[in-house]
Amino acid sequence: MRAVESPTAGAIATFAGTVRDHHLGKQVAFLEYEGYESMARSELMDVIEEAAGRWSISGAAAHHRLGRLEIGDISIGLAVASAHRAPAFEALRYVIDELKVRVPVWKRETGPDGTHWIEGPELVPTRPEPAD
Amino acid sequence: MRAVESPTAGAIATFAGTVRDHHLGKQVAFLEYEGYESMARSELMDVIEEAAGRWSISGAAAHHRLGRLEIGDISIGLAVASAHRAPAFEALRYVIDELKVRVPVWKRETGPDGTHWIEGPELVPTRPEPAD
Amino acid sequence: MRIRVLLFARAREAYGKPEAALRFDQPATPAACFEQLCVEAPRLEALRPSLLVAVNERYAEWEQELLADDEVAFIPPVSGG
């Protein structure tokens, strides 16, 4: 929130994605996030610029964590500030929705059944990684 | 956020209303909030219960400050947690939108032109208060 | 029958006090309470179209019949958030 505060902002909307203990009815022990970091940063920047072009917002900030995260950890934090609440909500929703389809970050879940890459809504079994 | 965190939540959406330095093109020096506190609490509780009935959310919390607030101060904080982001966003939006029309709290702005009660979108000049 | 009346924001300013204790010998309504307040503070009258009524912390009708010790509040358009 601090990143987007300003005297002209009257509304700050935030979103935090946290690691859930279940997904599609299965238990989750922990998650690992992998990213194409440089592209993820530039895609996210593009998304924020698109939001700033469509809605009157005074600031936006985003941070995605990578690597291993435990249940309850925050994986993604977004904040949008605006003079009024409607553009803050709409821009925030746009950023998270676009992020979920465009920003190159991948999630791998580990639970009692093993480890699965998450690709959209389906579970895909992970192959053992051959030695490099 | 802490008030709504839980292992089953995957999404936490928050909204903060902050005191802006302008309103309808006029400068604002500070705000004063007045509330019908007991009713404000019960209306807000009702709104949150309605949201919990309509969307699958795992927690919700709200806090409105009263009294004098300076530019940049947070006047209202709302947080909604849910397993998925869509219900968190929709419930949050419902709570703030209903709060703005139902919860008995009033805002008085002071700026270079004097002091005005805010009633919806219009400015209404304040009468000097007679001694009690 | 005693009724406690609360006024807020612009209505409080127009009345000059945040509350009033009214007495009625016969069945009363929020509308009757408001009329009594207007006798004391005629400039309240102009606010009536913008006001909502609450009885015991719930939004209510102007013509709802009150019970002894009810708390009536006159509520200008809210502007929280």
Place this chain on the structure above:
Amino acid sequence: MRIRVLLFARAREAYGKPEAALRFDQPATPAACFEQLCVEAPRLEALRPSLLVAVNERYAEWEQELLADDEVAFIPPVSGG
């Protein structure tokens, strides 16, 4: 012409390595890069329908013509957030 290829997530696992350095004597495309990787790791082939392509950190077409030292990435369906 040298092309740097990056693989992520399930594609990285299928290939067995996170990147590859390819050489082409004639004009190349991401599709041509992918074919070369499939020679080395045939199980990559099955992933192709789900993959997107990026060139120099921008989403691009499979048939886009590459320039020397371009960075090509094969991108499984993303699941951030």
